[in-house]
Amino acid sequence: MQKQTVRGFLLLLIGVIQMRAGADEQVRFDRDVLPILSARCFACHGPDAEQRQADLRLDQEQDIHREHTEGIPVVAGNPDSSVLLRRVGATDPDLLMPPPESGPSLTAAEQHTLRLWIEQGAEWGLHWSFRPQVRPDVASGGAAAIDELVGRQLAARSLQLSGPADPYRKVRRLYLDLIGLPPTPEQADAFAADPSPERWEQLVETLLQQPQFGEHWARMWMDLARYADTKGYEKDRGRTMWPWRDWLIGQLNADRPLDELTQELLAGDLLPNATMDQRLATAFHRNTMSNDEGGTDNEEFRTLAVKDRVDLTLQVWMGLTAGCAKCHSHKYDPLSQQEYYGLYAIFNQTADADRPDDAPLLDVQGADEQEQEEQLQKSVTALRRQLRQLQRQPDPAESERWQVPIPVHSEAGGDAVCTVDASGVISVSGPSPAENDYTIRLPLAAGVLSGIRIQALVPDEAGNPGVGRNPEDPNFVLSELELSIAGSDKSFQPLRIARATADFSQQGWPVTAAFDGDLKSGWAISPRQSEMHTAVFVLSDPVQIAGNSTLQLVMRQRYGRSLTMRQFRISVTAAAATEIEGDVISPAVQNVQSELADAELKLKQFRTGLPRVPVMEELPAEKRRETRLHHRGNFLDPGDSVQAGFPQAFAAIAAADMGSPGRLDLANWLMSDLNPLTSRVWVNRIWSRVMGQGIVATEEDFGALGALPSNPELLELLAVEYRENGWSLRGLLKSICLSNVYQQDSAVTAALLQADPENVLYARASRYRLSAEAVRDQLLAVSGLLSSRQGGPPVMPPQPPGLWRSTYNSENWVNAEGADRYRRSLYTYLKRTTPFPALTTFDSGSGEYCLIRRIRTNTPLQALVLLNDQTALEAAGALALRMMQQPTQQRLEWGMRQALIRPIAAAEAEPLQRLARELRAEYGADPESATALLSSARVEPAEATDIPELAAMIVVAGTILNQDEFLTRN
């Protein structure tokens, strides 16, 4: 008994020490209690029903007050009757919770927190990030409110903001943060001459409007979107995604509000009258990897892609890690496996299916290209029409050789109707039996008959029905042509056909088969059903015709499926066989045909030249997939059918009845004013990008296991304002950059470091190494090499040779020449299995998975890049060349200034001076190595340049570009 008391006292003591932040402070459920319960108890007493023990849930208020077999877990106001406390503090290992084998016991302080909480009434609440956003109590808004809220926290710890940063440091910081590039010294001077708040605001505005703004912020989005220029997995073939990247840059530069962007990214194709841009937006979720390896199951990789879309969407917009719910209900956050597949069902209805061609694809074209294509299409249509009309007219050039007698009799089988027009064209209409024999009788004048010609015509109707009567397949098969002739005695004598020619015969269906006595064979013309076709039949012996004779043709078409002629014309000739055999096609028709072929080829080439980008497309109603839960995440082990829907925990968002929601509903759900997370997650992300770290340190996890916000009111303010100001990225950045918190100095004192080593309170500006892209872009910018060209296909700047070895295709890395060698880094070709090493060494991603934030590392390999990379060398060369154009005395200071932007004191350049002198002498004595260095650095000096001096300057420039101050955002 006594022992108990002592222990209780000790507990209390520890508790008191623990609570020193504020002795009267009320225990708060979400801040103090929930983290304990979720980390220590939820695995077995949480949302996951499969793992739940003792039928007890500690994640639900009603369950903790319910009578269980051993009593009531939590009795408000009465810690000693609360079973929860008894179990976590048990000395008997059989009673102790959590069970000793499944994890360490609760610390005394944790137990004390639970005790206090119960004593104070066991007030329940939602996890902080799931609660509705409430504007904090602050008089001002925007930048002033940021200052006030940061100031409050600092004041509570007897700290204050550092003073404003030096104008040069500030202006460089702002450029790097907003556009990812440094200012020129001149731009910095312009600001430093008048560093007033008004000028600062102007500068912020100006930078937010720069075209480079979109490029810089697109890179963040590309990390989130797992953007890459290849498909991933083993084969990792190329894929055209860059038009989406260019679209993204355009949207950011237009400051498209996040709610609209979200709709278009997730469901642009489903918007009414979706534009090309809106459909292109959906390529966002086609950045998933796809597997072209032979023998893999496309469905496996399709389902993986769909899951990736669910995971990424929840993580990017709501900061929730959903991945584990693929296999089992989430253990810590309220997302059951069933609910996971409810979200999966929303994404499960798109047409893409891990096919090698990446279908469905969108031909992406701008207004110019659209007009160009229309022109090409028009000329094709016009030529086709011209050809058809030309073919329908008898060719006047042939009128001496071929006559067109007007039939005296025409008849078709079944109830088909034959009509004859004044020009002798015979049309068959009405019922269309599967097989049909046409019988045609023509009056012949006295003379010679040496051959006949049949021209199958295409009616001059809109939509080009083709030469045959079957609308599904307007082919015809002339099985047998039987000719006979009758004189005045009316008895028909058969005529024998010797040879025949045709303008075109289907493979295996030659025109000679139309008189081989076999009804199973014949003349047919697929696949050219939409054109006129002509056959000339030469008689074995020319026949002398007496007056009033009649020629009879029986055209047997016995193939079936109504493959019979629709319209035709018959001509007769007396000319010699050698003259007529070529008359299957007239020179005029031939001309137009070749023009048409050209035009069609041009159109085709134009279309294949257009970038074709994988996009989302909803399946038609009859092809929609049934979604089933995947047992243990295995797509081959389907469980119950699941309806599309949103997680219950966020039921408040979906107040409106959404029925079976689709992607557009999902977008609206994410961006709903009632969604507690989206705005918090996004402002935290943006804050982190400019301030060095998030208010919530775990940018990727706002769930129960994530970190708590270091300044909850600040996060709340930013979140509410971002939403209320129409989700404007520019607006948000402007508020942050105008604050004194942003503009303060970054110098660290020992006291500041002691009080706040990680700078979570923001009593100084953060200082960190620039991102991979900014490191490289800055090198190019200050050396004057950077190309300002925006957009277009990805480029291949130099990388160490031999990295790319593609086993499966001929894609090679060919180091770019000209401007493409010096483009901004976001345009660098990103192959997922072999990403650009100079960037990955500085922590850029491979594009295989969504990268929520980059972990900054610091290794000798980074130093090797800066010492030895070809781009770094060329940058040093270019900077050296420009330094040489300065007066000798000012060269080094000038070079330093280009890199560091701020004014350089003469003394600072002193050490460089010494190195330069030494090197100049050495290179003077060794001109060969000077020339070799120039050539490696691609420096082409003007005549009369002091070569040893230039070589020395290259090494000095390399030194300047390697300084920490240059690589650091200060």
Add this chain to the structure above:
Amino acid sequence: MTSTPFYSRRSLLQELGGGAGALGMLSALQADAGPRVGLHFPGRAKRVIHLFMNGGPFQGDFFDPKPALRKYAGQRPESADLRTERRTGGLLPSPFRYRQHGESGLPVSELLPLTARCIDDICVLRSTWTDNPNHGPALLLMNNGTILPTRPSMGSWLSYGLGSENENLPGYVVLCPGKPVRFSILWTSAFLPGSHQGTYINHSDLRPERLVPFLKNPNADRSRQGRQVGLIRQLNEEHLRQTGPDTRLEGRLQAMETAFRMQFTATDAFDLAQESRSTRDAYGEGHFANGCLLARRLSERGVRFIQVYYGNGQPWDTHNDHHNASRNLAKAIDQPIAALLSDLKQRGLLDETLILWGGEFGRTPTSENGSGRDHNHYGFTTWMAGGGVRGGMSYGETDDFGFQALHNRVHIHDLHATILHTLGIDHEQLTYRYAGRDFRLTDVAGRVIQEILQS
């Protein structure tokens, strides 16, 4: 020992003129003065090679025979009714036969016939256990002693505590043919000075220019570049002096110099082509064999901590078709491990190099999905060899089915404490003051397993 976060050891040494320690922190600072063995007492080991079977192997397949599994196959006795990450079914016996090996007669399964020949150098820890059955937290715990991503990794602690044996190479090298789960956070130095961070090398392509892509500079004249690097240091120190203390900046300062020196030594260190045909043949083929051989070359050159991750992602995570997967994985590690142990021994390096083998956790003796095994943090096998650890012994026991560690349990904290001990470090004394409190690798726990140490 105490330390402060705002003075690097080097700059402090310089400020103190390398003189006697007024602040009582010189025991650690001396590490920079030259290579040393042992920080608090002489240690047997100078360095560690960690063979990391990421994904988690099943203990019952290799060094911990459990005949009872066969008897109760398909059943789920009460003692095997433990919760793991996912739901599992009845007991699934390991089909692999065991035989006794070596003078010690320790049982090793048929999956590792070559490693079995080295069993007299191996100390099998059958009773290892960890806190969490999920990959991320378990990987973190194995690497940094907590489930949090914001703590320094074991390699960083070693590098910090012992300094570098070879200033031409990074003190902590991570080899992986791909990326393990959680990637670079596993080898972060967190709040320790940045120079102690692991240097990650993807060794899936062995060409030296691919392993360390920017190593070669055709124009690099050693003297010129040396002076250039010296000047960069001078400029950086000036910058640091103006802006205030920053461990990350200081880390970069050091990285630059290591990088400079690496150019002249790393090609050699990383070039397996310099190995004889017979050595290459002894290790065999494959990423893991190459990783083991690279580890030997790096350990010869004094790299303090070398981690060889088995593969990209979590290859040992056999939730399905466990037996076949385990057989193939074992085949890939058996010859290289045997070769590494013999090679080090032959070169007289085994005694001063501690080898650690294991995953972030083990697997369940019960079946998942019919043919798979789930994660198991209750009990699993790791082993050590060399570095003053007794060979040919096993320590600790799991229950009849190999599910839970029962006797002489070895928590990850104990494992860490023991590893530090072999290196001459008292795990309770290797601390770093940060954000107002002292941190250590073993938090407030950890017991050195004296029983397995050579006297």
